[in-house]
Amino acid sequence: MRLTIRDAVLAVRKAPLLSALGVTTIGFSLFAFALFGLVALNIRKALEGVEERVEIRAFIVDNARVESVATAANEIARYNEVAKATVVTADEALERARRELGEFSDVFEAGVLPASIDIRLKPGFRDPRNVAAVASRVKTIEFVDDVRYGEEWIAQLYRLRNLAGVTSVVLGLAFAIVAVIIIGATIRMTVMARAREISIMKLVGATDGFIRRPFLLDGLVKGVLGGLLALAMSWAAAQVLERYLHFHAVFFDQRMIVFGLIGGALMGVLGSGYAVGRHLRQL
């Protein structure tokens, strides 16, 4: 290990410009990846915000007993898919409608709107299938007159969510592959600069593993440094968006930053392993 670290440090000291270029290249390729990540994250957050509004409203017949409705609401709240079930009386429904409609608030008269049980679903159960399943279950309750949940709207939202998810995965993978290739090409320059040393190592009996280790360490360090650079640039980009375009972008949380840096390190190691492995196979 001591030798591995010494060799990696020596490589940086011998070619500091090449190393700086390597970190910068890795930083920019990871920055492109991080920018994409930020866009994907913000789209996901926006969709989550919309998804939270998915609600099933079970309208109650006029003559239903208040105690029965409350019991039913408690029963519904215990469904696996349900986060919350709230009883909304006719008066509360009227007040809410007036509040939501603002200047048209006087179109409703007392007694026009029925009481309801408003049902919010847990995350992960807001897809059309689960919403429809809960709605049909609720509909079987004796005093429930009608159930509404914006079937078409939920289906479209779900399609959009799926599309965003698949696009994120595909583009994310593509960006990651491009980043690994760029990192590999960058490390390959370091490998080429040390080709003579590697050939001598082979001649005197060094194993491939021994030769590979300092390069993997080099890739790891460059991956982490490149990741930090990419993080700083992404943060600066988010600040620019906020300050000049007044768009409040959601930034990576701590867990994501740690994952991102580990990802950068892994990409550095993978790119490095690929570059040095290719060189060793040619010897």
Place this chain on the structure above:
Amino acid sequence: MADNLGMIAFFNVSKEYPRSGLALRDATFRLAKGEFAFLTGASGAGKSTILKLAYFDEAPTAGEVRVSGMTSGDMSRRDIARVRRRLGIVFQDFRLLDDRTAEANIAFALEVTGVRHDQIASRVNRVLNQVGLASKAKALPKELSGGEQQRVAIARALVNDPFVLIADEPTGNLDEKATRSVFQLLRDINAAGTAVLMATHNLDLVRRTDYRRIELDQGRIVSDTTPTREALPSA
């Protein structure tokens, strides 16, 4: 297997390159423990090919190469690395690391093979003394003459106590005085028990000794002789 230890053996070995064709045809010979043998022949005759096959830099197209009990064809890359630790390899162009001192170049061969750190300095000093360069331990290759650089390369080849020294034109880049001195060093090494397999163009050098000569022509071994002392030219 024990018989093969410390020995190089070629059995009907041929080597064909995809672009340049046959470089070696049906070569069979053995190098015994402690033996000194020259490989001679014109450029392209197959001398370097034999040496590359002997240190498993190339695999034979046909036939079998056995070195130190290991056989070509069933060796992993790790096996090749292990065998090379028991060989000393020297080239015409020295192949030293320009940014490291003479002693660092020699220590390099020990470090990369996992020799314990506390043993390195003493082993490096021993071989530097053996090649007569103890006073140049701290010199960079560019500060040394061609002959001295080749001595450092030989010291690096010796530091792992090889059973055979494989030398590819070791005097090819040297003037006559340096040639004589490097060759004498190789003879001393051989006299101490290490086998030497040396490819050379320098027929003067070959004619002056009673060492075995394996002559190649267009990839074939055309003669394999050991001259008698009487046949040698008088010095």
